[in-house]
Each structure stands twice: as C-alpha cells, then as structure tokens.
Amino acid sequence: MTDTTASSIKKPKVVMVGEVPLGGDHPVTVQSMLIVPFSGRLEGLGERFQAFKALGCDILRVAVPDMKSVKDLPQLVRLAPFPVVADIHFDHRIALAALDTGIAKLRVNPGNLGPEWKTLEVLKKAGDKGIPVRVGINSGSLPQKVKDKQDQASAMILAAEEEIEIMEKGRFYNAVFSLKSSDVETTYRANELFACRYDYPLHLGVTEAGPLVEGIVKSTLALSKLLARGIGSTLRVSLSDSEENEIITGKSILRALGMSTGTDIVSCPRCGRSTFDTQAFLGAYGDRIRKSGKNITVAVMGCTVNGPGEAAAADLGITGEGNHRMIFRKGEILGRFSPEEAVRVFFEELESS
C-alpha cells in the first residue's frame, strides 16, 4: 500500500450525480459550495444559482446542519439548475431525511456518523434510491490509529480503506472519494496512490487552501498536476472567498489545461502608461464576458498603440485612450466609439461570435 512507485492509473467507473456523469471518459466537472446558511434565506437564491451555472458550475454542494435545513432542501433543489449535494456531519438522521428531498448526492464521512449501524442505514437508503455518496478524507481529521503510523498521504489511504470496507460491507459501491490536504504535495500523493488502487471517481481539492490569491495558487499547483496525469473526475477549488471565484478558478484551470472550453480573457496589467483602465472594465464586465459561454479569446488591452497588434490573435478585443474606445477583431480595428457605445458594440460582437 505504501508503495509509491506509481503504476498505472485506474480508469474511474461512472457515477451519476443527477443528470451529471462523473468518471469514465466524461469531462471533468466543476463544483462549488454555498458559503452562507440557506435555511430560511431562499429568496434570491434562484438568480444566484443561474449566475453560478452561467460561470460554469456543474454541481453545487450545500451544508445541511439541522432538520430545519432539511425542510428547506426540496425548495432549494427546485431552484437549482444543477444537481445539489447535501453535506452532512455527525447526525445520521439528517442524512436519512435529506435523501428524501431530491438531492443528487450525499457527502458524509462514515467515520463521524457514530456507530457503524448508523452508517449502514444511510448507505442502505442511498442505495435503494440510487443516490451516490461522496466520502471525504481530510488530512486534518484522520482517525488517531492511522494518523500516527504513516506519512500523511499513506495515512489518508488507510483511512479511505476503512471507509471502503464499511461501504462494501453494506454492498454500497456508488461512491466518489476525495482526499484533501492543505499541503499541495500531500494532496497530490494521496490522490495518486488512490487512483492507482481504486476505480471510484475522485473529487479533487486542496482543503483550507487559503485566501483568494494563495488559495488559487495552491489549488492550481495541486489540481493541474493531478489532472495532467489523468487523475480526477470532478473538482472544487476551496477558497475563503466567493462561490463565483471558486467556479471561475475551477473553469480556468480546466481551460488552461485544454480540458474545457469557454471564454479565455487575456488582459493587460495597467502599467502607468496606458490610458484604458483594464481593471475597471473587467470589474464591471468580466462576469458578463465569462457568462457568454463563447469559446473564443477576448482581449482587454491597455493602450491603442500596442493593444490591437499585441492581441492580434484574439477573436475580439477592446482598448481605449481618453474618451474613445477601439474595438478590434483579430487585430483588425472595427471602429472608434464613445465609452457607452463601445460597450454596446463589444457585446454585440461577442454575442455574434
């Protein structure tokens, strides 16, 4: 088991999360998790869900900490344009109740549901309903007996083995696993070891990755290395930040690796010379560009002198100086416009791309 001479990666079997397949030859999907409690606060959530979807969210997880939340789950599921995963800890009765709400997956740690019969009861019901379970192994909360004996990645595999043993005792095989650490190398090694041994689809992530910038850096390092080796069927970038930024990061990693389509935004830093405030433009219109879903490259350039030339490879671009803006396609200037007119023309061109 502790043999790290990584041999071949097993092709993951297909697990259906509602209509969304994980594993097999299916594209890697992007998840996020709702950061505020939803119970009693469903208003406006439908609109936010649509925005998540347009940015590239395939599956959404929500924490279900109590029975009050379970009551609101059916309505949340109806609002959601993607499958919903219920994240449940400690109380197996919440898990049992949640299985009747229309959720598409359950996320539990069998280890923390108490005595084994409780876990088996949950697995039995999930099995009867055809609802998959994601088992989360977190390097920070390993059982004492495995924690002390091994290097951390191997200890995580031992913990996974124990969970698999319980599950298979209940003849439950419809599972997805995650092995997360806040350390990039441990996350990589644990997932690599798992993928060489098991054909359960892997949900990738770095746990407690950090604030926006540090979290993106760590997640990009760990996830890109795993994805490039063919490991991982779905991912969530965990950030101490918004769901939107988690989704944009996940999609960007996949796109940069050529594993997903979507709009690629190239843009200048501001440089003390440029007169077009690329940062302000992207702050105002970045999400509208991302949500277009167009499989093209959009350039937001700082100056009219170099902009169209340097971004000649971009399908569509905008730059400006003083009170005029310039729109270009593949380096060819379409015209000069006022700032307001330019936004209109830019999005017309984007829509027709």
Add this chain to the structure above:
Amino acid sequence: MTDTTASSIKKPKVVMVGEVPLGGDHPVTVQSMLIVPFSGRLEGLGERFQAFKALGCDILRVAVPDMKSVKDLPQLVRLAPFPVVADIHFDHRIALAALDTGIAKLRVNPGNLGPEWKTLEVLKKAGDKGIPVRVGINSGSLPQKVKDKQDQASAMILAAEEEIEIMEKGRFYNAVFSLKSSDVETTYRANELFACRYDYPLHLGVTEAGPLVEGIVKSTLALSKLLARGIGSTLRVSLSDSEENEIITGKSILRALGMSTGTDIVSCPRCGRSTFDTQAFLGAYGDRIRKSGKNITVAVMGCTVNGPGEAAAADLGITGEGNHRMIFRKGEILGRFSPEEAVRVFFEELESS
C-alpha cells in the same frame, strides 16, 4: 536552434540590480510594476512602497513614458526601499536621461528604439554606468520577418538572438531577458529553449495573463513549471489588478514550491455551517499577517468544533463562534476571547512567533 529536445539548462550568470543579485545561486526575486503614472503624483508613494516591500517585493518597475517622468524619477528612487527599473519605449533620449536618475535597471526593447545607433548609444551609457538592461521579447510584438517563419516559441528565440547580436556588437553583456506570451505553453517552451542556449538570467512572466483569477491560474501554471526545472532568476506576475496582488501571487508561487519563506495562510472556505467569517477576517487582517514576515503557518478556521483539530499542524490559529473567538497554537487552545481582544492576542502571538 529549433531543436526542442531540451538538453541541460545553463546556470545563469549573476546580474546586479542595485543591491539585488539575479542569477547564480541567488534566490528567485519577486517584482511588480506601478500601475498608475507617478509623475506629479509622488505623494503617499513612500508608504505604498513600504507595503510592497513588506509583502515581498524585491524590485519595482515603473513606466517612464516622457521627460516629465524622468524629472520625477530621482525622487521616486529615493522613496523606494528596493531597486527601481525604468521601462522605456520608442525614445532613446528618455532612456539616456533615465540612466542619470539612480535607477538600478533599464527595461527596453532594442528593436523599438529606432535605428541601431540609438540602441548602441543607450547600451554604451548603461555599460559605462554599470546599469543592467532587461530585454523584453513579447510574442505579440515580434518582428514580421521572424513571426511568419516559425512556431511562436522559436520565433521568440530568433527575436532574442537578434537583440543579443546588437547588444554584443556594443560589447554589452550585463543583460537580463524575458520571453513572454499570453499562452502558458508558449511561455514555457520559449524560456526553456532560451535557458538551454544562453546564460543571461531570465525574468519570468506570462504577458497579458488576464484578470485576477484567470491571471493567477495561468501564471501559476507557466511559472511553476519553469521554476521547478530550475529556470528563472526573477519573476513578475502580470495581473489586471493591484501591485499588492501581483506580489502576493509571486511570493505564494515561490513558497508553494519551497523556494521562499514567509507566512503560509491556510483558511477554510465558508461552508454555510461555520459561524466565523474567515473571508471577512482575512479581508481585514490578511495583509497584516502576510507582512509579519514570520516563517510559519497561520490557520483561519471556520468553526470551533473542527478548527483547532483540523489545523493542528498550524503554528498559530484563530476560529470563532457567535461572539467569542478562540486562539490556538499547534492545536492547543490558548483561550477564548472577545472579537477585539482576540485580534490583539492573535497578533501578539504572531509577533512572538
């Protein structure tokens, strides 16, 4: 030249940027670039520079677009607690004048300074003053004659060769090179090819990398791959965002690769269950933690139940619930505090770490 069977990487020679060495066995340094024009706006810049420095900025570049800016350069250089690089295009007279202002490096594209004698005049003066020059090759602005003939990475090497020919004609060898593309793979390949052929130190970066999230993802991918191969003596992460975020990203990449020290922040995403708003805490105090310069791991955890345990490896941590906060060290709880008191205790503990 177009042979891409990457052989061995040449060890870069040492080039001094003021007091800061690039190349040799020296640590990789982090740069940023001022995003607003400084001429006539020097007020408050000294304080901002101190903040950049505390976050890990080793060298700062500024655009010098006109003679008015050259006049303000000596004062800017005096305010700066790090070497200053002047970025100059098109007008060799600005470059000549800037060399008398106390700058530590010049960034030019010999190709855009006009006829060769102008470039040679600049190099002669830089050579006499012992000031190094960074030559920037950008995939978006290659000379026509190389652009059409080769794949892009090879075309960038051809462009670099031409620049080196001009420089060596002027017996100028005190140079740093950058080869930037907005494409991750092209950036990687161009730098790899260069590092196998030349011993000039390389300044790494992805050009027009994009908005904050996309820019961090692309930069992390390209730079980590190069740095892991031992390529690169200094780096700048170009973002359509703040200098601070460029610096934090650069430092995070180096730290994640074990190439730099500094404070590692691990933190929970919010999960709809936690009662401590990690995002708000990091927004308010993240930079103060980063600037501490302590070579430790700090954990900002969402809940008191799992927080101290999951972050048992962290040197110092904070979590909370309702109106109390909990501070812990290596998983051991130091006490419960009011929110205000907790901030005081947390930073006292950080300072004494």
